[in-house]
Amino acid sequence: MRVLAIESSCDETAAAVLDDGVTIRANVVASQIAVHSPYGGVVPELASRHHLRNIVPVVQQALDEARCSLAQLDGIAVTQGPGLVGALLVGVQLAKALAYVHHLPLIGINHLEGHLCAARLTAAGPPPPERHLALLVSGGHTALFGVERFGVYRLLGTTRDDAAGEAFDKVAKLLGLGYPGGPIIERTAMTGDARAIRLPRPLPRRDALDFSFSGLKTAVANHVRAQGTLSLEQRADLCASFQQAVSDVLVRKTIAAARLQRFDAIVACGGVLANQAIRRALDAAAGERGLALFTPPLALCTDNAAMIAAAGTLRLRAGERHGLDLNPQARLPLCRT
Ligand SMILES: Nc1ncnc2c1ncn2[C@@H]1O[C@H](COP(=O)(O)OP(=O)(O)OP(=O)(O)O)[C@@H](O)[C@H]1O
Ligand SMILES: [Mg+2]
Incomplete structure (x- = not known):
C-alpha cells in the first residue's frame, strides 16, 4: 500500500x-x-x-x-x-x-x-511490540500513554503546565539564545557542567506520573536574575544543568510508569527526543532494567x-476512511482518560 x-x-x-x-x-x-x-x-x-x-x-x-x-x-x-x-x-x-x-x-x-x-520507521531492528509504554515529549505535549495496541491508548500522566519542549524554548528565549530552543540549548550544554547549578526536579514522587516544567523554568529565570550577566562558561553550565534536570524527570517518570504498569517495551518520541543526551539517558536507564527502548531516527523526532x-x-x-466533510481540529486528544 x-x-x-x-x-x-x-x-x-x-x-x-x-x-x-x-x-x-x-x-x-x-x-x-x-x-x-x-x-x-x-x-x-x-x-x-x-x-x-x-x-x-x-x-x-x-x-x-x-x-x-x-x-x-x-x-x-x-x-x-x-x-x-x-x-x-x-x-x-x-x-x-x-x-x-x-x-x-x-x-x-x-x-x-x-x-x-515514528518509532516504527527505524531502519534497523524490529518494530516496537504492539503493547508498550509511550513517552511523547514535544513542543506542545509531554505525556505517558499506555498503548495496548495501535489505536488503543490510555493516558497515564501528562504535564500540569508547560511541555518539556516549550520549557527548552522558553529557557533559550530568556537566555537570548534564539528559537527553537532545544537544539541551541543542546549545543550550548555540550561544554557545560551538568552539576554546576542545582535546579529542582518537579513532582519527585515515584508513583506520580504527571510532569511539571514551569517551576524549573522559573528556577532558571531566578538564577539568571540573581547572577546578572552570564559568561559563556556560566551559560553553558546553566544549559547543561537545565537539560540534565529535564532528562532526570523524563527518565524517572518513564521508568516508574513501566514498572507500575508492567510494560517491558518503551517508545520514546517527539521533538525533544532529538536531544542526544536525553536519548542516551533513557537508553541507559532502560538497558539497566532490561526494558526495550524504541526511538525514531533523529530526523523523524520533530x-x-x-x-x-x-x-x-x-x-x-483497517478499512477506516474519512469523508470530504473532514475538518481540522485545534484540540484533538489522543484518548479521554
Ligand atoms: N535537540 C533538541 N533538544 C531538546 N529539545 C528539542 C531538540 N530539538 C527540538 N526540540 C524541541 O522539540 C519541540 C518541537 O518538537 P515537535 O515538532 O515534535 O513539536 P510540535 O509539533 O511543535 O508540538 P506537538 O507535537 O506537541 O504539537 C520544540 O519545543 C523544540 O525546542
Ligand atoms: Mg509535533
Missing part, C-alpha cells in the same frame, strides 16, 4: 510517500524556522500564509522524489489535529481536493498518533509527514 501524507499542524510544511507503512520513498519538510525566529515563537497567521505558499511545491517534490504519480497512490493521510487551526486547514483542504479529484481514500490522523508511529503516513497506512489498511 502506497500512501501520500501531508502534515501542516504547526511551522513545518511536510509531505511524504510511504510504501507498506515502513519504506520511506520521500520525506520532504519545509521548515519555517527563519520566518518565526525573529518573534521567538510561532506566529499562527504567518504559519498559515507560509503553508499556503509551500504546500503544493512540497507535495509535488515528495511525488517527484518518490517517482510516483497521484494515480499510483492507494490513499491519502493528513494531520487533522491538534495544532493551529489555520495551519491545519491548509493541509486538510489540499488532501481533500486530491482525494476527491483522484478518487483516493482519505484518512485524517491525530498528530500525536503520528509521533508515536514534525514530519512520514510519521503521519505510517499511522495513516495502519488506519487505511
Whole structure:
C-alpha cells in the first residue's frame, strides 16, 4: 500500500510517500524556522500564509522524489489535529481536493498518533511490540500513554503546565539564545557542567506520573536574575544543568510508569527526543532494567509527514476512511482518560 501524507499542524510544511507503512520513498519538510525566529515563537497567521505558499511545491517534490504519480497512490493521510487551526486547514483542504479529484481514500490522523508511529520507521531492528509504554515529549505535549495496541491508548500522566519542549524554548528565549530552543540549548550544554547549578526536579514522587516544567523554568529565570550577566562558561553550565534536570524527570517518570504498569517495551518520541543526551539517558536507564527502548531516527523526532503516513497506512489498511466533510481540529486528544 502506497500512501501520500501531508502534515501542516504547526511551522513545518511536510509531505511524504510511504510504501507498506515502513519504506520511506520521500520525506520532504519545509521548515519555517527563519520566518518565526525573529518573534521567538510561532506566529499562527504567518504559519498559515507560509503553508499556503509551500504546500503544493512540497507535495509535488515528495511525488517527484518518490517517482510516483497521484494515480499510483492507494490513499491519502493528513494531520487533522491538534495544532493551529489555520495551519491545519491548509493541509486538510489540499488532501481533500486530491482525494476527491483522484478518487483516493482519505484518512485524517491525530498528530500525536503520528509521533508515536515514528518509532516504527527505524531502519534497523524490529518494530516496537504492539503493547508498550509511550513517552511523547514535544513542543506542545509531554505525556505517558499506555498503548495496548495501535489505536488503543490510555493516558497515564501528562504535564500540569508547560511541555518539556516549550520549557527548552522558553529557557533559550530568556537566555537570548534564539528559537527553537532545544537544539541551541543542546549545543550550548555540550561544554557545560551538568552539576554546576542545582535546579529542582518537579513532582519527585515515584508513583506520580504527571510532569511539571514551569517551576524549573522559573528556577532558571531566578538564577539568571540573581547572577546578572552570564559568561559563556556560566551559560553553558546553566544549559547543561537545565537539560540534565529535564532528562532526570523524563527518565524517572518513564521508568516508574513501566514498572507500575508492567510494560517491558518503551517508545520514546517527539521533538525533544532529538536531544542526544536525553536519548542516551533513557537508553541507559532502560538497558539497566532490561526494558526495550524504541526511538525514531533523529530526523523523524520533530514534525514530519512520514510519521503521519505510517499511522495513516495502519488506519487505511483497517478499512477506516474519512469523508470530504473532514475538518481540522485545534484540540484533538489522543484518548479521554
Ligand atoms: N535537540 C533538541 N533538544 C531538546 N529539545 C528539542 C531538540 N530539538 C527540538 N526540540 C524541541 O522539540 C519541540 C518541537 O518538537 P515537535 O515538532 O515534535 O513539536 P510540535 O509539533 O511543535 O508540538 P506537538 O507535537 O506537541 O504539537 C520544540 O519545543 C523544540 O525546542
Ligand atoms: Mg509535533
